[in-house]
Amino acid sequence: MGVNLVCCWQRGKDLWNLTTKVYTWAEEMNRWIAGAGLTTIPKYIPAEAVKVYLPYNQIQIIQNSSFSHLNSCQHLWLAGNKIQKIEKGAWTGLNELRILEMDHSKMEVLEQGSFIGLPNCTKLKMSYGKIHDIESGAFEDLVSVEKLELNNNEIELLKRGMFYGLPSCKVLHLFANRIRSIEPGTWTGLDSLRELQMFENKLTLVRPFMFNQLIQVLL
Numbered sequence: 001m002g003v004n005l006v007c008c009w010q011r012g013k014d015l016w017n018l019t020t021k022v023y024t025w026a027e028e029m030n031r032w033i034a035g036a037g038l039t040t041i042p043k044y045i046p047a048e049a050v051k052v053y054l055p056y057n058q059i060q061i062i063q064n065s066s067f068s069h070l071n072s073c074q075h076l077w078l079a080g081n082k083i084q085k086i087e088k089g090a091w092t093g094l095n096e097l098r099i100l101e102m103d104h105s106k107m108e109v110l111e112q113g114s115f116i117g118l119p120n121c122t123k124l125k126m127s128y129g130k131i132h133d134i135e136s137g138a139f140e141d142l143v144s145v146e147k148l149e150l151n152n153n154e155i156e157l158l159k160r161g162m163f164y165g166l167p168s169c170k171v172l173h174l175f176a177n178r179i180r181s182i183e184p185g186t187w188t189g190l191d192s193l194r195e196l197q198m199f200e201n202k203l204t205l206v207r208p209f210m211f212n213q214l215i216q217v218l219l
Contacts, residue, residue: 041066048072056080060106061087068093079103079125091117101125103149112137120144127173128152136161147171151197154178160185168192176200182210190214 038057045052047069059081067073070093083105091097097118103125112135115124122144131153139145146168155177163169163186170192179201187193193214 045070051075051077053077054081055101058082061085062090063087064089065092066090070094071096073097075099075101077101078105080105082106084108086111086114088113089117091115094118095120097121099123099125103127103129105129108132108154110134110138113140114138116141118142122168123147123149125149126153130154132156134159134162137164139163140165142166143168145169146192147173149173150177152176156180156202158182158186161188162186164189166190171195173197174201178202180204186210187214 038054038059040059040061040063041054045067049070050072052067052070052073052075055077056079059078060083062078062083062085064087067076067090073094074096076094076097076099079101080103083102084107086107094117098121100115100118100121100123105126106129107126108130110126110131110133115121115138119141121142124142124145124147127149129152131150132155134150134155136159139148142165145166148166148169148171151173152175155174156179158174158179158181160183163172166189169190172190172193172195175197176199179198180203182203196214
C-alpha cells in the first residue's frame with residue numbers, strides 16, 4: 001500500500017491555506033490531518049510513504065536523519081521553504097528516492113557532500129533560488145542523477161570540479177543565472193551529458209577551452 005503525505009499550500013479563491021493531507025492509494029480516499037507553518041520536518045510521516053510533499057512551509061534546516069525512517073520514499077518535494085542549510089547525514093534512509101525538488105529555497109552555497117545518501121536519485125531540482133557558489137564535491141554520491149536543474153539562481157563562476165559526482169547526468173539547466181566565466185575543467189565528470197542550457201547569462205567572451213569537453217552536447 002502506497003501512502004503520500006502532503007503538507008502544502010492549497011490554492012483558494014482569495015487566499016492560500018496551509019493544509020496537510022494524507023492520500024492512501026489503495027483506499028482511494030483523502031484524509032486531512034493537523035499541520036501548519038512547519039519549521040522542521042515532521043516526525044509523524046508514515047514510514048511506508050512513497051511520496052512526501054512539504055512545500056511552502058518555513059523549514060530552514062534539513063537536519064541529520066530527518067528522513068531516516070522513510071525507506072520507501074521515492075519523491076520528496078521541499079520547494080518553497082526557507083532552507084538555508086543541509087546537515088551532514090540529512091538524507092540518511094532515502095536510498096530509494098528518485099526525485100528531490102528544492103526549488104525556491106534560500107540556500108546560497110551548496111557545500112561539499114550536501115547530497116550524500118541519495119545514490120538512486122535521478123532528478124534534482126534546485127532552481128529559482130539564491131545559490132551563488134557550489135563547492136567541489138557538492139554532488140558527490142549522486143551517481144544516478146540524469147537531470148539537474150540549477151536555473152534561475154545567482155551563480156557567477158563555473159569552477160573546476162563543480163559538477164564532480166554526476167557521471168549519469170544527461171541534462172543540465174544553468175540558464176538565467178549570472179555566469180560570467182567558466183574555468184578549465186568545469187565539466188570534468190559529466191561524461192553522459194547531452195543537453196546543456198545556458199541562455200540568459202552574462203558571458204561576453206567565449207574561449208575555446210570553455211566547452212571543449214562537451215563534444216556530444218547540445219548547447
